[in-house]
Amino acid sequence: MPAKIYRPAKTAMQSGKAKTRLWVLEFDPAQPRTIDPIMGYTSSGDMYQQVKLTFDSREQAIAYAEREGIEYRVIEPNEETRKRVAYPDNFRFNRMQPWTH
Numbered sequence: 693m694p695a696k697i698y699r700p701a702k703t704a705m706q707s708g709k710a711k712t713r714l715w716v717l718e719f720d721p722a723q724p725r726t727i728d729p730i731m732g733y734t735s736s737g738d739m740y741q742q743v744k745l746t747f748d749s750r751e752q753a754i755a756y757a758e759r760e761g762i763e764y765r766v767i768e769p770n771e772e773t774r775k776r777v778a779y780p781d782n783f784r785f786n787r788m789q790p791w792t793h
Contacts, residue, residue, distance in 0.1 A: 693740055695719045697753045698767040715753045717745040717764070 697717050702709055719740035727734055747753040750766065757764040781787075 693719055693722060694763045694765070695757060696765050696767055697750065697757065699750075699769040701769065702772075714746045714748065715750050717747065717753050717757060717762075719743055 695717050697715060699715050700712055702712050721736070721741055722738045723736065725734050725736045745753075745756070747756065754764070754766065756762075
């Protein structure tokens with residue numbers, strides 16, 4: 693059963709970095725989900741889709757996967773680059789963009 697090891701990105705609904713420091717081991721789906729014809733619920737017989745393990749570091753997640761014989765792939769996180777912006781820059785004389793309202 694293949695799995696992926698990744699560090700989750702910050703969601704658009706949060707301003708902080710909660711739950712983005714941990715590494716997650718998540719199994720790939722073995723079979724597609726099906727829609728129940730009577731109730732319309734989405735279901736699957738694959739129990740590994742419910743398993744999501746968290747680790748403090750990437751090395752711990754890799755060591756666990758190798759120890760348990762789990763085939764894995766590591767997805768590297770995209771680090772965000774923050775542009776430093778200061779309020780007085782809006783009123784600089786040599787401003788690159790024109791001031792508009």
